Ligand SMILES: Nc1ncnc2c1ncn2[C@@H]1O[C@H](COP(=O)(O)OP(=O)(O)OP(=O)(O)O)[C@@H](O)[C@H]1O
């Protein structure tokens with residue numbers, strides 16, 4: 428299935444078992460505490476006075492919050508406020524320059540490189556710029572985390588096909604990422620994010636460049652996943668999307684502004 | 696590289712054989728030449744043999760008979776040489792023990808006991824040659840080590856450029872949760888297999904080349920004698936595994952170092 432992860436003919440052959448979210452029975456949300464690797468107090472992610480700055484000036488500071496398992500969060504704020512930066516802190520692409528961040532019970536700054544990799548295997552990320560390998564087909568990109576994380580076992584082609592169908596990309600499965608439309612890219616990114624059946628889904632502007640109908644479809648995918656017990660964080664500045672979601676799930680809205688994070692009021 | 700390594704190995708082994716042959720076979724025998732008036736000849740010969748008997752390091756000594764000497768000289772002067780009429784020196788053949796004797800000490804004693812005796816211990820020219828051959832053998836092995844080192848450096852460079860050419864792929868793999876060992880494995884496998892097959896080919900070609908070199912065992916000349924003998928032909932078989940192990944280690948080190956430098 429994965430023919431060439433490496434463009435320079437560096438092939439990695441590895442059987443991989445597909446275990447997308449939809450293949451598993453919906454677990455009870457409240458059952459999912461420590462069992463799925465959440466921290467001692469049952470939090471997926473916990474921040475205590477965390478701060479981050481790309482340079483000397485802190486971009487974000489005094490971040491204190493908890494993401495409990497099964498919760499649904501929106502992250503909003505003006506462009507350049509630090510939404511992407513916040514999400515990067517959540518999957519340890521960036522480490523806090525101050526305070527403390529606990530990921531699945533592990534202090535982020537104390538993680539080894541392997542420890543970071545292991546935590547990322549439990550987090551599905553929809554990157555703002557998708558981060559595909561352009562020489563691999565859409566379905567190969569979606570299945571990429573499987574051989575990489577050595578989940579082993581026989582490849583279940585049908586599960587991958589089911590997931591590709593679920594995000595409506597069956598007709599485009601063999602296309603290359605640069606040939607996809609913006610909305611197709613974002614659906615493919617979402618499929619890749621959930622193929623490992625992650626406990627936590629971080630979606631960075633998943634509806635950034637799609638029309639309203641497609642936005643709602645993608646939102647519905649994420650709401651379905653949340654109903655399956657996944658913790659979901661969506662960064663967006665689309666307030667209409669947040670309103671639409673609030674009618675269907677219990678979503679908390681976090682607003683990043685001026686380097687601080689605050690719980691948004693009920694005005695949304 | 697493997698091709699060169701085969702030659703380095705052949706050189707080293709040929710030099711080793713040469714060194715052994717020269718130092719064992721040749722340097723362990725020497726001769727004493729006695730030139731004296733015919734009247735004193737017999738007495739001096741006995742005196743020399745007595746001295747030799749008492750010299751540590753001399754295994755045996757034998758005065759060549761007239762027939763022996765005639766046989767030695769025949770190729771030059773013909774078989775009818777009237778030895779008795781000529782002032783031909785008496786020759787005494789000495790066989791040394793492995794440790795050898797003290798040549799200077801023996802010379803001094805001979806000068807006192809038999810003034811006509813001259814020790815020709817062959818060492819004057821043989822020993823440097825044997826030493827040179829020995830050095831050539833060390834040089835051969837050193838060349839082998841250098842070739843391995845160069846292989847390691849080449850593999851490191853190639854791996855580093857392959858790693859940086861794949862930097863984007865590596866970043867994406869890290870983002871989806873790949874451990875460094877998973878990423879390194881792809882590179883290590885590729886370069887190890889390449890080194891193994893390349894070295895195997897090189898060894899085959901090298902062995903063929905050595906085999907068809909004009910061999911001249913009798914002349915014992917270093918270049919024409921460049922070959923393997925007996926079990927020596929199997930030694931080059933360690934080159935591919937050695938190259939593979941070198942590539943494995945070099946790529947692994949390069950990969951982990953590069954990976955750590957990527958955020
Ligand atoms: N690698 C970087 N080095 C330096 N500054 C950076 C880097 N990445 C982001 N920034 C800056 O940090 C600030 C926050 O960036 P971030 O991407 O987190 O914003 P955002 O809220 O996601 O914006 P958008 O809604 O446009 O995606 C911006 O001013 C950006 O220019």
Ligand SMILES: [Mg+2]
Nearest residue numbers: 510511555631
């Ligand atoms: Mg952003």
